[in-house]
Amino acid sequence: MRNICDIQYGSDATRALDIHLPDAPRATYVFIHGGGLTGGDKADDKALFERLAAQGVATVSVNYRLIPAARFPEFIEDCAQALAWVRGHLAHYGLDGRIVLGGSSAGAYISMMLAFDRRYLAAQGIAPEDMRGFIFDAGQPTTHFELLRQRGMDEKRLIVDETAPLYHICDARPGRPLLIITAENDMPARVEQNALMRRVLLNYGYPEALIEQHMMKGYGHCGYCGDVKPDGSFAYGDICADFILRVCG
Template identity: 40%
Template sequence: MIRPYRLPFAAALLGLLLAGASCLVAEEPTVTARLNLPYKESSATLTDYETTRCKLDLYTPAGPRAPLPVIVWFHGGGITAGDKGSKDTTAVVTRMAQDGFLVASVNYRLSPKATYPAYLEDAAAAVAWVLKNAADHGGDPKKVFVAGHSAGGYLTTMLALDERYLGKHNLKPGDLCGYIPVAGQMITHAAVRAERGIAKTTMIVDEAAPLYHVRSDIPPMLILYAEKDMLLRAEENRFFAEALTAAGCKNFQIRQVDGHDHGGVGNRMADANDSGRAMMVKFIKEHL
């Protein structure tokens, strides 16, 4: 007597589960992506590599909204690799857009094909483009934050501290609302040292290092690093924070993201309940 009802019941239960899953998926905000927007004006002075590489993608949550806060995001990869179109980076910036931000995901020239300070100049040019064009894409140019993971964290910190790069675009670091380096290198970057023929084990601090530019009057900054970060990276970030404190700076926060390694502290920001991304969103809301 029971057997005839088992299949219909199972089918009905499966239907309910699938319907529930569909509802859960539908609750995620739809995101629109505008891909490969050049952030440098075409001219005879641009190299083919610049023309190819100096582009960004814009991610916008769908639906009518007030002008959105903006995140300019720089991917990682040791300045020698990485791409805005990679699976991990795309997942991260899509999740950020779902949080209610206009997100600019930026490519920049890579070493050794391009050498210091080319990638920093690219990063500044991308930020300048976003400030100029954010309003046309639903963003608020008065609510722009710069962030990035690993090499992207290095670029983020350098833009915040070395005024020369944004200065070429008649901007100051303080024209932006805040900076969020995620597991960034705070000494002279390993890629810069490699370009100079300096061994990775020889650690220096010069004008290519965020630590070189430490001062008291930096823009708002949230420094994130992983509990299980790569060798010396957590220590670099903590030392950078101590150097800021020693310089009299009070305009920063530093947070350890528990349970993550170096890659995960950036890539797992795509997870729905990631604690690192939650820290970032909290910081942004505090500084709007």
């Protein structure tokens, strides 16, 4: 795996990305890290990048502005800009043009917003249909708890407003596969929130065959993301790689 790090896609060093390239890329995964919208880093998921590269998937891992320096929706806009940058530099870095967009936790929330609220990608000349698929790993489809906290509200409240991916599912247009991952012992109500998202998608006509779900047994929130076993097995990495290669085939 060849690593090209700290490439600036925006107007300051905060908006940077890393590219992890296999010898012969067969697909590209644009990955948005987690961290509650207040932390995390593009280098956090090394085990995932290595497993994907071993199976021929290049990963572009994105940093974005964080709360409190950033306000909604700047972190979403940053990731849309990063995706546009990737699409504009495929040939330069030897990336495959078949792209899956996704992320973990807060990164999955941002990915959901990009998938369902079409305005952010449209501002960059992109449509969700330009992706081969989306991965939502333990994301929050209701209004994100950190946004509730910023409003002085109880972060445990379940609210669906314009900052919630669920709010925009009425605009979702069927056609791209989704991989939804949650943990058996995930954050309170996270499993139920994602089950609700699936039901709402189906209610608006999203084909059931395009919605794939995985429950990670025995894990807490994102506890599987770097859990490579002594024998080299890595369930999360293999689930992601299998999905990406299938939808990009």
